[in-house]
Amino acid sequence: MIDVLDLSVAFGDVSVLEDVSLSVEAGTFVGLVGPNGAGKTTLLRAISGALEPDTGLVAIDGTDVHALSSRESSRLVSVVPQDTSLSFSFAVRDVVEMGRTPYRSRFSPPTVEDRERVADALERTGVERFADRSIEDVSGGERQRVILARTIAQDTPVVLLDEPTASLDINHQVETLELVSELVADGKTVIAAIHDLDLAARYCDELVMVADRRVLERGPPESVLTSARLARAFDATAAVTTNPVTGSPVVTALSGNARGGSKPGGDDANVNENAPARVHVVGSGSTAAGVLARLEAADIDASIGPVAETDVAAETARQLGIDRLSVEPFASLEAETMAALQREISRSDVTVIADLRIGAGNQLVLEALADAEPLLVVESTPFDDRNAAGEGARDRYERLRSRGVRADPETVVERVLDVCDEYSDVDSTAPDQHRPIESDDD
């Protein structure tokens, strides 16, 4: 349906797109994702025919769009622009009627079809309700729907949208994309630049990741949105999990640049050669979840536990496919679990304590950690708020804390790499002792 071939665009001597090729099947919803300034809008403008490319070709249904007249191309492609602020007090209905301009002849009144299309567009978008109000007097979300209604009235096989959900609240974002999905279901081909990766993943059949003036990757959302690609495209550390409600990928950006400052687009050669093979995390809550996500984004193998299956850290681990030692909430640790914990700690190159909560049931974890080396301590809540096991537990925790390396949730990956550097010459295998397991219920 849409074929982009070796497209290059430069503004002056600034190259914006270089040799971009892309083909889109009829009836698909393709999302353009990528960082600001990557060339998404430029690509859309070149496809729409508004921007003449320096080299390359854009064909829609086999016709070169740049060879078409405005009238011909406006019957093939409609565009929902990024900036839909209209500063003229046209009635909403008039704005929607403008969508029929490509079909109207100069002197005759609107045809039956013109009227039906406009009526249908007003109804489908729910714009009918305020069709007689001035476009200046409707809210941003309503205005966006008016422009969508105009596009529906224009009734073209190809619809291009530039950030249709930017500046909309969450409800209107979903509403807008649902409407666009309906158009796709009607057989229209849609390309939309979408800033919000989660929404893009949820609604688009395919994602095209544009970065660094070219198409970095394309395919189904699950295959495009991976930590490694996000790191390359956005120079950001991000964790990709699955939305439990929609089942589509969810991208969580974490603070700090990708891989402790490695360059975007850089290869795996940049990874520290002393990088740990495995890190075990002991802790719970969002702090532990954040540590796991960062480790995963930095491609460091991790495990967590013991952790209650209902804890957010356990959920994150499940989503990221990280090994976890799960236990029943508030239950006492069983011998089996303790043995498994010992095994994990001894297998790991680094052990991280992340906001560990101590209750009556899991005091033994502190003992197991006594031999863990090297040890990293990440805290975002004071220990007293996490301790339900009294003074004894406090003393043992303080001992761990004083010998461990302190790290912020944001810098945990760098600290992990640092301690690995230090220990790289030393045999850091933790002693493989088996301690007697006692139940300590009160």
Added chain:
Amino acid sequence: MERPGRILAWSLGLTVLLLAVAVTSAALGPVRIEPVTVALAMLNVIVVPSGVETGTWTVPLLEWAVPRPTFEYSQVFAFEVRGSHQTIVGDIRLPRIALAATVGFGLAAAGTVMQGFFRNPLADPSIIGVSSGAAVGAVAAIAFPALVPIGLQSAAFAGAILTAFLVYAIATEGGRTPVATLLLAGVAVQAFLGAAISYMLVHSGESLRQAVIWLMGHLSNSTWNDVGLSLPFVLAGVLVLGAFTREMNVLLLGEEDAHHLGVDVERTKLLLLALASIITAAGVAVAGVIGFVGLVVPHIMRLIVGPDHRILLPTSALAGASFLVATDTLARAGPAEVPVGIVTAAFGAPFFLFLLKRREVHAL
């Protein structure tokens, strides 16, 4: 659809207003005439062609003889009106009123187009230098008649059209004419032409007063001949503009949006600019530089009927006609006649400031 009805109702209403203003204007003056007599005298002026005779017309400068049909006219009505009153109304006041209406009609229509075209509330018909170009031609014809043998009106018209063409050519690059470049080129060319006008005024000697009066806009001593020169251009121009009102609306959304909605943006822009320039030139050539009609009248009508050019263009044009007839009546009502441009500016500018303070003209 209620829109065609609304356009028709407004246009009819404003036409009635124009006729009422015209009758009132024709009744006022040193000799007061009863409105009923005025109306009858006006009807007596209406003629229809009743015969054709082919004569020849010689093209100025080139000395070519071209065949030219001469029409014979006959009156439609023959109401009993006292001879002197018929002369005052039909030959003195009515040509002036008709010319004021023509010029006001054209300037307001051109102003509407320019404001929409530039999406700028401060645009007026002379924004790309049409009036300055006309002024150069006119002042040259007044101050140095020997150098400009084609006559004042032709010189003004030619100056206006040449300037518009020059500004358009300067602003066009690679088939595109960015509106901002056009605006700036217009400002620069106007400044240059202003210098040329000042230079000619300094060296105009005896004819300085005549030149200054032309520059301020005037309708005195108007003849049916002036109306005959101006009206065809204005009427034809506005009629063609009327066929492009939908494009004007879509252009308000921005050029890229307009392109996506099927409007051939560059071609439409050229056409609108050319028509607005011809209409303005045809008005300015016979009446001098009359400001504020093309700026204020479209604003007022936009506040009343909204931004839709399908209704804005005809209503602005008709209101502009009434406005200029009314202000010209004031211009000649005083003990000493003043150029009508002074009256339009004296009334238009404060009114514009009033609108500005009420924050109603910040956007189109």
